[in-house]
Amino acid sequence: MALYIFKRVAQLVPLLLVIAFVVFVALSLAPGDPTTLLLGQNATPDEVARLNHELGLDRSVVVQYFSFIGDALGGDLGESYRSGRDVVSELGRTASVSATLAVTAMLLAVVVGVGVGILTAVKQYSWIDNVVRVGVLALVSMPVFWLAILLIILFSVKLSIFPAFGWGTYGHLVLPALALSTYPLAVITRLTRSSMLEVLGSDYVRTARAAGMPERMVVLKYALKNALGPVLTVIGLQFGALIGGAVLTETIFGIPGMGRLMVTAIEGRDYPIVRGAVLLGTVVFVLLNLAVDVLYKWVDPRQRGL
Amino acid sequence: MTLPSAEPTRWAETWRTFSRNRAAVVGLVVLVLLVLAAVLAPWIAPHDPAAQHLDLRRAGPSGDAWLGRDEFGRDILSRIMIGARSTLLAAVGSVALSGVVGTLIGVLAGYRGGVADSLLMRAMDLVLSFPYFLLAILVVAVAGPSLRNAAIAIGITYIPQYARVVRGATFEVMGKEYIEAAHASGVRGPRIAWRHVLPNINAPIIVITTVGLALAIVGISSLSFLGLGAQPPSPEWGAMLASGRQYVASAPHISIFPGVAILITVLSLNLVGDGLRDTFDPTLR
Numbered sequence: 001m002a003l004y005i006f007k008r009v010a011q012l013v014p015l016l017l018v019i020a021f022v023v024f025v026a027l028s029l030a031p032g033d034p035t036t037l038l039l040g041q042n043a044t045p046d047e048v049a050r051l052n053h054e055l056g057l058d059r060s061v062v063v064q065y066f067s068f069i070g071d072a073l074g075g076d077l078g079e080s081y082r083s084g085r086d087v088v089s090e091l092g093r094t095a096s097v098s099a100t101l102a103v104t105a106m107l108l109a110v111v112v113g114v115g116v117g118i119l120t121a122v123k124q125y126s127w128i129d130n131v132v133r134v135g136v137l138a139l140v141s142m143p144v145f146w147l148a149i150l151l152i153i154l155f156s157v158k159l160s161i162f163p164a165f166g167w168g169t170y171g172h173l174v175l176p177a178l179a180l181s182t183y184p185l186a187v188i189t190r191l192t193r194s195s196m197l198e199v200l201g202s203d204y205v206r207t208a209r210a211a212g213m214p215e216r217m218v219v220l221k222y223a224l225k226n227a228l229g230p231v232l233t234v235i236g237l238q239f240g241a242l243i244g245g246a247v248l249t250e251t252i253f254g255i256p257g258m259g260r261l262m263v264t265a266i267e268g269r270d271y272p273i274v275r276g277a278v279l280l281g282t283v284v285f286v287l288l289n290l291a292v293d294v295l296y297k298w299v300d301p302r303q304r305g306l
Numbered sequence: 307m308t309l310p311s312a313e314p315t316r317w318a319e320t321w322r323t324f325s326r327n328r329a330a331v332v333g334l335v336v337l338v339l340l341v342l343a344a345v346l347a348p349w350i351a352p353h354d355p356a357a358q359h360l361d362l363r364r365a366g367p368s369g370d371a372w373l374g375r376d377e378f379g380r381d382i383l384s385r386i387m388i389g390a391r392s393t394l395l396a397a398v399g400s401v402a403l404s405g406v407v408g409t410l411i412g413v414l415a416g417y418r419g420g421v422a423d424s425l426l427m428r429a430m431d432l433v434l435s436f437p438y439f440l441l442a443i444l445v446v447a448v449a450g451p452s453l454r455n456a457a458i459a460i461g462i463t464y465i466p467q468y469a470r471v472v473r474g475a476t477f478e479v480m481g482k483e484y485i486e487a488a489h490a491s492g493v494r495g496p497r498i499a500w501r502h503v504l505p506n507i508n509a510p511i512i513v514i515t516t517v518g519l520a521l522a523i524v525g526i527s528s529l530s531f532l533g534l535g536a537q538p539p540s541p542e543w544g545a546m547l548a549s550g551r552q553y554v555a556s557a558p559h560i561s562i563f564p565g566v567a568i569l570i571t572v573l574s575l576n577l578v579g580d581g582l583r584d585t586f587d588p589t590l591r
Binding site: 015018019022023026027029030031137138140141142143144145146149150152153157164239240241243244245247248251252262263266267271274278281282285286289 | 432435436437438439440442443444445446447448450520524527528531532533534544547548551554555558561562565568569572573575576577580
């Protein structure tokens, strides 16, 4: 197990270097050079050249990349073209907000999704199963930004229960977390249901039942533990959707998180911020999926030999 | 060389199985109506979608304008109809990009195997290691915000789905006797891929195309909503919804109805997708 984790972490290093390279090169191709942004249209060629040199932009992209990686390892992701502020501290300030939102939404999705998934598997073809199936399909088909607006209209405008805009209190967290949780919630529900159905039909569950084990224990102890593997994997993958959904949710609810920071930075062509945000989001996603793989092996001994 | 009439029978049978799934048929009918509405929009739209009536700004639904009017007094129903063209075309273009590139990569990897296979699949893993929406945002940040670039960006993120499914299916087909027979009779690689491999893996391709269209509509309209896709005054649905955002308190219908259009379209595609999956893969039922 320790060897497996070590091997997986070792494989991460080249992957992260390549990801950083792709992001770096892509953004170096982006239009609008930072010097015009910083100096304005009327800068003399001399001034432009001097600034380019100061920022290191007169070097080749590959050289720039390696110096970026060197700086990044020392905890320096450059400075914002717009505000001049340190990218790392900008990300730190906003990432904790995004993490709070994303983790709340994911907890909600996992608790409700796994619960409803088990319920509908146990009561297959009942009315509740049918209602949930339609609901799941509607939820995965719903754009998160539209759902967010519906929640605002209902709970903020009409009922005035929760604030529609801003951040800081628990009340501010409710609607965004609800909107953000729906897509992973629907996917997790669907997968838990089908995974449970498969396990409930298997031989060892039939044996447990035949041996006279109470149904409650069969479902919650035997079946659930074996059905959870695929669910774990999909939870990891859903974090990817969640990171994207957070960008939209933060924009709609005016939450000062990383997603909104990134969208504003794109509008302002503030590429160091965009680069930092995309990289941080991707690294978090990759690490979460690694954690899920490790957890999968730990939960399901059948996976360990592989 | 044409084969005897095995093909028509197979498709007729597919249709018979599919048509037994009532939800999927409803989805298909809605989709056909949507496409018709988009194509015929200039003739059947109740109002000129671009005509502004400043005295009717943000007017709610009425007998004159069933879905109400937007912040410039334009008829929302007419704009949704004409906007269906941008939304659907962008989604089709986006999926065509991922379909063509992903299928080529998948066939090549599955057919060649070896180093080509592992290189191509590592590249696909790289694309998948990004959260898909961040990758799309990155592409749009580089290429500039427009509906076309949003479609390309979303298309890129979906390439690995095609590559993986097609590669797996190609591997499976490669072991069949008719491929060996084709090899033995001297048929060249690309021709085998085109004539013998692709026609035999079209079922999974059709399924992921349907699902891909649904994802593309949501993805592209999400980018437009953020201002990174279609720009106003485009009647693309995500952009329409975004422009109504500041009036949610006084005129919620401006944002609600374009979202309903997205929901109906994506839901229909998902229903059809589920139906197709059941049809092609009876073991999943």
